[in-house]
Structures are given as C-alpha cells and as structure tokens.
Amino acid sequence: MTQNLTPADYLKKILTARVYDVAVESALEPAKNLSRRLHNKILLKREDQQPVFSFKLRGAYNKMAHLTPEQLARGVICASAGNHAQGVAMSAHKLGVRAVIVMPTTTPQLKIDAVKTLGGEVVLFGESYSDAYGHSVQLQNEQGLTFVHPFDDPDVIAGQGTIAMEILRQLQSLGSNRLDAVFVAIGGGGLISGVANYIKAVRPEIRIIGVQMNDSDAMIQSVAAHQRVTLADVGLFSDGTAVKLVGEETFRIAHSGLVDEFMTVDTDAVCAAIKDVFVDTRSIVEPAGALAVAAIKQYVATHKTKGETYAAILCGANMNFDRLRFVAERAEVGEEREALLAVTIPEERGSFRRFCEVVGSLPGGPRNVTEFNYRISDAAQAHVFVGLTTHGKGESEKIAQTFTRHGFESLDLTHDELAKEHLRHLVGGHSALAQDERLMRFTFPERCSSS
Template identity: 75%
Template sequence: MAATARARKTTTKIKSTASAQPSLIPSGDSYLQRILNARVYEIARETSLTPAKNLGKRLGNKIFLKREDEQAVFSFKLRGAYNKMAHLSAEQLGKGVICASAGNHAQGVALSAKKLSCRAVIVMPVTTPKVKIDAVQALGGEVVLFGDSYTDAYGHALELEQAQGLSFVHPFDDPDVIAGQGTIAMELLRQHPGPIDAIFVAIGGGGLISGVAAYIKAVRPEIKIIGVQTKDSDAMLRSVRAGKRVQLADVGLFSDGTAVKLVGEETFRVTRALVDDFVRVDTDAVCAAIKDVFEDTRSILEPAGALGVAAIKQYVAEQGCKGKTFVAITCGANMNFDRLRFVAERAEVGEHREALFAVTIPEQQGSFKRLCELLGPRSVTEFNYRISDAAQAHVFVGIATQKREESQKLLKTFSKAGFASTDLTDNELAKQHVRHMVGGRSELAQNERLYRFIFPERPGALMRFLSSMRPEWNISLFHYRNQGADYGRILVGLQVPKSDNAALKSFLASLNYPYEDETNNPVYQFFLR
C-alpha cells in the first residue's frame, strides 16, 4: 500500500497512515542500538523536563518542556554533531571537519571540534549576522563566508570537503546525527516513566524528529509523535503527503531554525514511517508560545524552539483534550534580542488578545465616540485615521479581546450599528506594515502597484532593487521596519504603466527576492489607495 496522508477537517493538521507499514520502519532496531551507544554525554548535558504549570492549568492538561535550550550552545544540535564526529577515525579527525550552517548546527560543530581537538571549517552565507559569526569563531571554528543563501554555502562546503580532504558533518541527514538527537527521547522517558499521550517535535530537515521517533516507537510505541512545522516551511508534511520528497520554492524566515526547503532522504524515510501526526502553526501562534514559555520559566526561546508549545495549544483547542499529558521539546534559544519587539507585538494576536479591523464610519462629529461605545468595556489598542473623503472615513482599529470568537461578534456589532467593517486580524499586510504607517490616499499615485518583499538584511540589497528598475518607473510608497531578523520585510508602491506589464514581471523575476502582489489587498484599498 502506497504511503498516503489523510486530511482532517482542519487544514493545519494532517495524519500520516504510513506508520502502519512495517517495510518503511528501520529494521533490526538499528536506531535503538545507535541511540543507546551514542557518545553525546562527553559534551552534552542531560536537560531538564520542566512542567509548564501555568500553561497546563490554562489548557486543562499536563504540559512538560524538554529543555534543550539549556545546552551549552542553547540548542540540541551539539548532540548529533558530536556523535557524528566522535565516530570518525583518528585520521579523519586529523584532517578536520566541515559543515554549512548559519545557525545552531554551526555552533554545535565548532564546540564538538574544540572538544575533540580537531579543525572545523564552517561555511556561512555572507548574509549571516555578525553575532552568529562571532559565536562560531569564539568556539574556535574557521568561518568561511560564501554566497547569499544556505544553498550557496552548502555547495561551496562540498567543494572544500573534496579539495581539503575534510569530513562533512550534515545538519540532519546522517544516521549518527539522527542517533545523537535520539538521546533526547531516551532521557525524556527516564525522567517521566509515567503515561505520556504525545510528544510534539519541531521539524526542519527532520533529524530531531527522526531520532526521537525511532527511540520512542521502539520502546513506548503507544506514545504519539507529532511533528510541527510552520505554515510557510512545511516541506516534511508535504513530502509525507506526496509520498516523496518535495522541495519548496521558498520558505518562511521567522522560524529560521526550521526553514528548510528540502528534507533529507533518511529523515524522510524515518519520519514517513514513524510519525503519527503533523500540526502546522503560524507566526502569531509561535510568538504567543514564546511568551507562554517565558511566563512559566523566565526563559526566552527562539521561534523554532517554541513550535512544539504552539502546536500543543492548537492541538488541544482542535481536539478538546482534557487531562492528557503532552511534552514539547524546546529545541533552541538562540534568539536575537532585537526580535523581541516583533514577538511581543504578534503574541497578543497569537493569543487572541487583540483583533484588528478596518471600519468605515461617517465623516461627521461623534462617529468615533459611537464606535467606541459599541466596544463596551473592551480597550482600543490602536486607532489610525486620516481624513480622505468628505462623506466617510476608513479607520484602522485594534481592540483588546479575550478569545478568537470575539472578532466575529464585533463584526456583527459594527454591522448592526451601520458601520461596514472587515476583520484584518489574520492579514499579514495589516500586521507587518499598515499598522505602523500613516494612512491616506494620494491623487498622485496613478498606475500604482503594491508589492511586499523580503530583502536580505545586508548593505546593497536596496541598491540592487533600485538599479534593476526602469528609470521611468517611480516608487510612490515605501515602508520598512527592522525586526531584528536576517531578512527585512519591505512594502513598496511602484508606478508602472500597463504597457510595461511584461517588463515588470521580468524585473520581479530577476530580483530573486520573495514577494507578494498586494495590489488587490483590501487593506491597501481602504487606507492607501
């Protein structure tokens, strides 16, 4: 029977039926043996299994956090990296190792090399933030900057591997790496021998979930293993659903630790065979989960580290679970401080404590007061308005809420009062840009097209954009807000004649920057056009 995936009522959770196929399961308990014999404790520590008491009480279930953010490099990655390197021969170690990474794997390899007294070459994209480069160099790694993307760095690393006789340490698609990550599950079951209903594991390339699933299914097969991905980086889920590896054209960059376009061959094989279910979460839910963990532990996770917690909350809401025991592996805490502003803003929406609306009110005295009266005891968190019409005004308003269902109730309240309104709570353009801009229309903005781009955060990115434009095209709107990430999100209005449509398409394709055409977005129509 071919591997398939059965969609549930919700589009965010898909159950794999492949786990019933013995032919796909690693034979002879090979991974169990590898995990039991893994040499991770020469460098890694046994991390805590911490109860999330506040979150558990709120959800009506027991929630535990497997704290891999406590490791020396604030990530689980050193387990697999060290186990791989510890199994190399003395001759291989003498020549040194190499990897391609801009994140946690790079630090894991560098620290492991320091422990084993061997050379470590780390190839990183030139777009890598200095803080990450400094962290690797502080551990003794030799940093080589190459290319604009991980793919470029990976290709160059393979060339250096051959040219210098180095041993490549893959971030996920290697049995020794997988076995190293599997020791997390071994610790978890030793720390909590009682009933566990499900373990939620973030998925990037699949090394972590493969190791965890291999051990759990060999020892406690009744425990569900649930993989978690973001909605914009779900390569593993799509691959399991398709029955073959699927490569994504683009990936979301907020959860950079799981932003993988193509999962590994071995990790796909193991995940397809052993993982019970998948949950997809969005950026707002992840931000809310970071806040939840902070409130329970006073620790700040990176986005990838909070995926499991976000998934538990979503799973409980969808399934109506009560009295269950769930574990989330908090797999990393390498968070840039500057990103906390963005996390704090979006956590309120992710926790359904804020709803955003576009409300049309008459342009007359007392209209705003009438609108506020409709809100009752709710607080207005934001109000943006600029006069643009003699008859009516479009207002961007944020309202404090307690649960998601309040948005629909508010829409009905506005409509009953004669105020046309649109719920913008899930609108990315509204959340990322328009709420931070001064609204208003311009009679000068003829033939305007609106695009939302993701630019690499490095000098020259904007000049490349401007230099590629035709000189007769005009930028009529521009908004950028630094969010402390490796990539910046930019909103651009371009005045382009209709006769230049073909040239515009060619220009957008040549940039190789991810973008969205927002010209027909209702937020644009309400406030900017």
C-alpha cells in the same frame, strides 16, 4: 550514507551515542501555568539550556565522535548559518579538531562571531545556504574534510535521539510515567527521526506529533506525496526549521509510520507560544523552539482533551534580539486576545461618538482599546484602524459584524498576515506601505484634519 537502518539499529545507536562530553542532560519540567490553562499536564524539555542554546550539538558531536582518528585529523566541514554551525564548532573544539564552517555572506555578524569564539574557521561564501553548501562540498573534496550534515545522517539522528531517552527516564522523577504524546519541531527531520525511533522502540503507545510552520512544511508535503518535495520558497520567521528539502533518510523514517500525526502552526501561534514559555520559565526561546508548544495548544483546542500529559521539546533559544518587538506584538493576536479591525466611518459630526458607543456596548462586556489610528480618507469618510481585547477565539468576526450592523463598514484584519505585519510599524507614512494598496486605503489619507 548507510540507509535502511531498522528501528532496532537506531535504538542501539541512540543507547550508545556519545553526547555528554559536550551536551548536558537538559531538564524536563512541568509548565505550571500552561498546564493549568490547558487542563492537561505540559512538560517542557529544556534544550534551550544546552551550552550552544540548542540541541544541535548532540547530533554533531555524536557524528564526530564516531569518526576514525585519521578522519578527525583531517578535520570536519559543514554549511550552516544557524544552530548546527555552533554545534559543530563546539564539538570540534572539544575533540581538538579543525572545523571549517561555510556561511552565506548574509549571515549576521553575531552568528559569525559565535562560531569564531567557539574556534570554528569561518568561510563566507555566496548569498544563500545553497551557495554555501555547494562551496562546502568543493572544500570537502579538495581538503579531505568530513562533512557533518545537519540532519541527514544516522549518527546525527542518533545523537538527537538521546533527547527521547532522557525524557522517558526523567518522567519517573516527575512522579508519573504517563506520557500521551511528544511534540517535535521538524526542519530537515533529524530531531524527529531520532526521537520517534527511540520512543516507538521503547514506549510505542506514546504518540509522536511532528510540527512545521504553515509556510515551511517540506516534510508534511513530502510525506503526503510519498516522495521528497522541494519547496520553491520557505517562510523565514522560524529560521531553525526553514528547510526547502528534507533529508533522504529523515524522509524515509518520517514516512515509515513512526510519526503518528503532523501539524502546522502559524506565526501568531508561535509568537503566543514564545510568550507562554516565557511566562512559565522566564526564558525566551527562538521561533523554532516554540513550535511544539504552539502545536500542543492547537491540539488541545481541536481534540478537547483533558488530563493528558504532553511533552514539548524546546529545541532552541538563539533568538535575534531585534525580533522581540515583533514577537511581543503578535503574541496577543496569536492568543486571540486581540482583534484588529479596519472600520470606515462617515466623516460627519457625531459619527466618531457613535463609533465609540458601539465599542463601549460590544457583546461580551467591556474591552480595552489596544491600538487606535484615525485617518480621514476623503470629504465623505474616515478610516479607523482599531485593536480591541477579546476573550477568546472567533470574537473578532463577531465584533466586525456588530460594527457593520451599526452602519460602519468594517474589515476584520485579525488573521490578515500582511496587514498585521506592516500596519502597526508603518502607520504614519512609511514609503513601503505604498506598495500595498489595501493598506494604503486605511493609512494614507489624501488630507488630514481633526473631526
């Protein structure tokens, strides 16, 4: 791979990139509700509008469009179970070339079918991405195919950089050239490498902010360590950005100073951001697609900014339908509109009434009960799992303290990942719960009776 390309080289590569045979110039639109709520102008770059519902076909197509006729005649190969697979398959179809896509055997049928529909030759191999990758390298050598990397390739990076080119051009049609920062999700780093190179070459004053999940932050750890760090595990909620090892070239670029700041966001914040995007656009983005919006909210809350303009790249919308319930439930907590508490109350006449009175007189005015589960633990006490609406950050702690002050021992579960993930779905006696003792205490009574 050609390395040590300068920002000027990348600018040229982006300006001459070929993406529009397959990609569309996606819209850059103001998010009216979010802008009003955050007191800053938030612009959404709608890469969810691409034909394969993510930006990945820009890089894949640009890479393939730069191959020689001989290379194209032999065909291309990639290993991917996600958006890159669809980008490569669609690009190959457009160019009329063979595309072999190696996917782990665990890939959902929906994604296999999507690639096949686009004309890709699917090879199922191994149980993980690494197995599939190893096999794709073998096939590449055996069959003389060209490997299309999902992020660590200058042509792929340049293709993704066309997003930044569009953003700067589209600003003008929105009536103001002002743009203070662009927020970009990072997986392997191809997207941010392209976007940062273009923006810093043309409008260096615009801040580039890279965003990763708190449990999948290989780029942030690598930049901090000044060398690439391989993560032992990555959280899979945002599957589009779940990368254990970032690219060599993408690391070099991210580490070179073109990225002004890195941030992490958590699952709840991403769920809340998916909802925010839905409210403004009526579209549902996938978790990776909402990272940038989650980060903007966090950035505004931390820096207390007003009147600035931020762009978020909504980089994908390949959401698994069965995730929606989880996302909807967690969104409330992510917005800090709901507190979840485990409260212990004495198993005696009148104590439940006292509990209700405390709920009714909590500071901050009336609130709705969003969740309720009452279980007797033993002859002396019962456990209540309760969800209450809140009006802002930090309220759950105060509510827990109020319960404790009134003699009800309480545990604030609002920020407890494990509790939230399992409790709601498992209340009522699912065997998996027994694996977690703390949850067991609150949901598995030794006997049940009404009080």
